[in-house]
Amino acid sequence: MAKSKYEYVREFETEDKLLPNVFILVRIDGKGFHKFSAEHDFAKPNDVRALNLMNHAARSVMNELDDIVLGFGESDEYSFLFRKSTDLYQRREAKIVSTVVSLFTSAYVYYWRDYFPDSSRPKYPPVFDGRAVLYPSEVEVRDYFAWRQADTHINNLFNTSFWALVEQGKMSPRAAEVKLSGTDSKQKNSMLFEEFDINYSKIPAIFRKGSILLREQIPKDMDKDAIIPTLPETLPGSMVAKATLFTVIENSSSSLDTPSETTDSENVIAASSSSSSSLQSSAVASVSSAQDTLSVKSTQDTPQEQELDGVTPEDRKRPADDTKEPSSDSKPVFKRMKKGVVIDHIDIIGEKFWTGRGAYIIAPEKKKRMRTIL
Amino acid sequence: MAKSKYEYVREFETEDKLLPNVFILVRIDGKGFHKFSAEHDFAKPNDVRALNLMNHAARSVMNELDDIVLGFGESDEYSFLFRKSTDLYQRREAKIVSTVVSLFTSAYVYYWRDYFPDSSRPKYPPVFDGRAVLYPSEVEVRDYFAWRQADTHINNLFNTSFWALVEQGKMSPRAAEVKLSGTDSKQKNSMLFEEFDINYSKIPAIFRKGSILLREQIPKDMDKDAIIPTLPETLPGSMVAKATLFTVIENSSSSLDTPSETTDSENVIAASSSSSSSLQSSAVASVSSAQDTLSVKSTQDTPQEQELDGVTPEDRKRPADDTKEPSSDSKPVFKRMKKGVVIDHIDIIGEKFWTGRGAYIIAPEKKKRMRTIL
Amino acid sequence: MAKSKYEYVREFETEDKLLPNVFILVRIDGKGFHKFSAEHDFAKPNDVRALNLMNHAARSVMNELDDIVLGFGESDEYSFLFRKSTDLYQRREAKIVSTVVSLFTSAYVYYWRDYFPDSSRPKYPPVFDGRAVLYPSEVEVRDYFAWRQADTHINNLFNTSFWALVEQGKMSPRAAEVKLSGTDSKQKNSMLFEEFDINYSKIPAIFRKGSILLREQIPKDMDKDAIIPTLPETLPGSMVAKATLFTVIENSSSSLDTPSETTDSENVIAASSSSSSSLQSSAVASVSSAQDTLSVKSTQDTPQEQELDGVTPEDRKRPADDTKEPSSDSKPVFKRMKKGVVIDHIDIIGEKFWTGRGAYIIAPEKKKRMRTIL
């Protein structure tokens, strides 16, 4: 048979199994997205449509690959964390990385028209690359995500300042760069506030903190691939307003009215509280199905990041009490919950997240799995 | 600075540079394409639209990555060969594999609507995975592609027989499988001819031999991303007829009129000779720009590179004679040539290809490149 | 300069850094030691000289490479565990493995004449090979060593039974194998006791449990490369008696006089208690410096770290009582202690070891090291 004569070439395939029992982190990056952004008139410094499309694609990846326990996105980059014990594709590196990249790319092109409805597809096919990194312990995993979120903060503060100077301040890009060089965060914050009346802490959390994708309870009838509604606010010093297709109310919307330091709380993007202003109501309607249900989720989570493992039924009711109205129907809702991917924009630097909502991510896994391999 | 405190996590990134000066082969495969084919009613045993979309996506990859010197596709699989000396991404494995997979996936979704015009996008995002294999020498490269093409032949003969039994013979899939088990190629050929009047050697070469993507001269004004026209023939024992969107004349179209063993010649899919029958003329018009110029290419290549097993020298001359006219204006055309990706369906098993059209693929490369690295 | 013209060949060297912050385990094995043992008349089933030479070589490795925190040896095999944070040779795999193997081999040949004084060197150069394995967590490290010690037990029980049948029972090797096949541990134990009057639990611990090399306090004036004294006992059913060069008193020497189940205590090979019989005194003298001080160590360790399976608290006190005197001068001794490599033959399967003497091995390490890399 002709086949066997040539099949020896398979001998050149080398095994690329990743070490067992360590976290696998796959990070993907847009290739040539500087040009891609320009070609498609992405808003500066942030384009909420583009970010939401990234989030949608990332959610698709996580919906497909159950062993991803955490996602983090900023700009044209996304990180996916697999649980330690994953045996996806027998942990073959090329298979894992290429599948994640392909899934992401496919969804990005596929859902493009839902975020850029003026064009049914981009001007040319966008490309991402990816790579895997192994992290043995929880400390490194936390520090990895802290690294990416700190990077998000630094880049966004710089970009916000830069584009305020250029677009509002009418400076040349060169002059803006010179002015910003050597300044620290505090100085940039002051400049934004004093020169451009921009309270940096009120800029949408999606820009300041990136997007965090978590596996949590979501309403059973929620479409796991629902289009992600855009932000209500216009971003000072940017063209983001043009990009707003849908409007949605912030989770902690009260903070918008009373500008205090507490506004630095999480903004659950894929969700919204029920106190919608008239201005936003029409837009809200268009995403109503998501709202009804997601608002429930928001309320439950509101006390932020609480993990209620080992908590008595009495304890569990209390947080709901704080947000009295929605909680009134919390019981029936609970029956209709399922595990799903939730998109949020919260702090993942520091203890709070990892001992709270993120606790399940780095929770010890049972060893049994490994042992039963043999 | 917050950044530096966490950046140590980069230390966990390991280098994955591929050995220099060996051929890099990246093979990608559709994931779950059994289901994907069924969901999208792909014709059995071959869907020419789907194959052409694969070819289009593969050509996009090669248009983007200059160092790929050869592509070979069959079914939902594609192989890409990089030249030995490529320094693409410093030969980092994950970067190369993920980029190829992403490019391919992106183009597949992007161009879907051009091959499946009834739907603007598939029912869900398709996914591919990929891997790299290193081949040190020309012998292995040739044997690799021989392995894939032999695989194409074996699978297609089986599938053609199977679906003839099921669709035309009204056998159950189970019964068809039983009947075919243990039969050799000769027996399958006989059965097809005697029971279903199918001359296997006349089935379109794209099905029997897969698709070969080469870097050759193409007309300067040719759109390198032009939609690939479909085949004119209906495939006996299949539903391929439904898939025919465009019609195009075979390179060696005379063989269609005089069914002889010489029909086993190459079918330059992205091209066509100028001797079109009236039936085909309208379709040809729709791809006219490609035709005018590509016909020149066909004529030029015909005499030297055609693989005509068991054909006398006299026979070999004929195809060239048939296309006499276009070759007369070959000189002016030459001025308008550029390097481009050509899609063909020829034998790559055996000496002929590798000493003929494929000679450039395994030609020795200059060492200078390597030495100047330092 | 001629040099630079050729130096490009270094480009073919690939990086082989091992993942940071996981345990590195290097295991070495004798190559062709079946033949090597036969050529040098190693006693069956165990040759204490050969085992001590292995231990000596292993200790040399640990004396040289500070980052090895644990060693385990059995037969012609040795395992070395590096601490998680080791940055030895920047964690380059080939460098680490080859250095360990070379160090071991070098010491094995070098010290041969001290264990086989009849010949100044072996009949031909012995060879070992090695490999590295990564273990991310403490659980796997414990299970790795449990795996090796369980292997030691299984092999030794079989070999002891086999050679008893062959040497004392005058059976053919073939017949002995047949008789043993399918028997479990209990049956082998019974057979040894009933047919050959061998109490398996009294066979020297070095044979039953292998050798464990630990980093602990040793007397400051102790030669870290001192020749390891051999065991006092003759091994029933073996030729080990011939191999005894030095004689040394067991840690829990009382057990020799009163053969009870408590004899299953550790035998600190590199050490001995002070209650030496007249027969042993001369040999003891030759390792006297080690004795005075190490006996102190034994006493100190006895109460806490001894693994005494199925032994009552009353039993546990006894060993300490036996060595009452030396412990009285433990304070002045303490001043003269230093870190060194200690050889012992204790249980490393189970909690006791890893929460006791082995606790330092898997103790959490400070992360600072990693972060300061950048």
Add this chain to the structure above:
Amino acid sequence: MAKSKYEYVREFETEDKLLPNVFILVRIDGKGFHKFSAEHDFAKPNDVRALNLMNHAARSVMNELDDIVLGFGESDEYSFLFRKSTDLYQRREAKIVSTVVSLFTSAYVYYWRDYFPDSSRPKYPPVFDGRAVLYPSEVEVRDYFAWRQADTHINNLFNTSFWALVEQGKMSPRAAEVKLSGTDSKQKNSMLFEEFDINYSKIPAIFRKGSILLREQIPKDMDKDAIIPTLPETLPGSMVAKATLFTVIENSSSSLDTPSETTDSENVIAASSSSSSSLQSSAVASVSSAQDTLSVKSTQDTPQEQELDGVTPEDRKRPADDTKEPSSDSKPVFKRMKKGVVIDHIDIIGEKFWTGRGAYIIAPEKKKRMRTIL
């Protein structure tokens, strides 16, 4: 069974097979040999005993591992080239590297006393490390060895100059270094000749060119592990004279009597011509069996492979003339030949070697081996 419960730890062992059909090069290096040389009073700039011991150890490696086709040594470093098709240990990297390093180390310690008879073993166990590099083609293999031999030349010329200045010129090491810095080869050559009456080209080839180990015909009764005789000459500007244990006649022994430029020929260390002077006769006797036959080899090779930089054609003829007689009895000798490892000190930079004696090293291998794997 206890064993299986823990055996899952084997899952952490990763495959490390080296790419098939490429040359495997293993290079080993002495660790801390600066100190080791000093501790053992190695002669400066070269110690012929130490080099011969290195060569002996390397020959042991090649005698053990048939798939090594070439060895090259200089100073405390050795390179071993495996043939492309080797399947030694299924090409597992750690196994190959560790075995080569262990074999080498073992032989080095083992044969120490034969080269340093004053001491039966070194002051402490010497250590080597090693690594594998893959080379896909013949060009890189040649350039690799050219790289190492060029390195040998550069280092030796510097060291010879340096130690001449220090030992004969009574300069301080610091002053000698300053004087040499920035000088090229020509200047160093002139200085050696003018200031110290040292004709660099007459320094033994083992120092200038390193040692090449080849697989060639050797006399059937020759001991493949015979002690390598040392050089007869004293090295000007060195203490090598002290190191001479055995005396042996140079290949082109006439050059000893008539010191001319022709002495720059190869010195087949493991061999000697038959025209021995009375002073050398006793030593020669001890390697007599090698002499008869190997002298034949020398004569044959002389004309073709000699690299004689700056030598006129007239000069070149002479060495062949000098050894006319032995070649007359080449036929009977041939009957008693076998394949063995030959040590020589010739040019491996340039065409001559690789098309001559070294041709077998890079000769194409049959592919059959690979294909029959499956």
